[in-house]
Amino acid sequence: MKAKTKAKNEMKLVIPSNSANESFARAAVAAFMAQLDPTIEEMTDVKTAVSEAVTNCIVHAYRDTIGKIWIEAKIYEDGRLSVQIKDKGCGIPDVAKAREPLFTTGGSERAGLGFAVMESFTDKLTVRSAVGKGTTVTMEKRVAQRYRYDG
Ligand SMILES: Nc1ncnc2c1ncn2[C@@H]1O[C@H](COP(=O)(O)OP(=O)(O)O)[C@@H](O)[C@H]1O
């Protein structure tokens, strides 16, 4: 079994599910990621994926209420970034079904493409959920290592 690699740097953030915090969370993760010296495209991919995951906490997990969202990001020696977004909201009864493109419980104003976007803009997506307990989404993005001056 592969040994678990230790993170080189990490950050944690706990925010209430106000809609204003969607852009804050996206910007915070992007600022943390900046130390990997990503391309604009890599940065945009992660911002888009984080935005979808946090929006899901706001609109689905805590539909008629405000709850906490936990965000944890880690950077590894090999240039990987992992971002975990967790809620203690309503949970998802069938994760495989929820991950299918166009599946939505959000009615006509939702496209049902959030998970598809997270999957295509990152290298790995895992979704763990339990009804009544909450949902944890973990995404991983490999940032191509280029020359960096480390002082
Ligand atoms: N954090 C979450 N908590 C509860 N349900 C969720 C969560 N994230 C996603 N879902 C469920 O998965 C479905 C698909 O999500 P997504 O692909 O982002 O599409 P959309 O948000 O447009 O519905 C949602 O409609 C919802 O039923």
Ligand SMILES: [Mg+2]
């Ligand atoms: Mg969504």
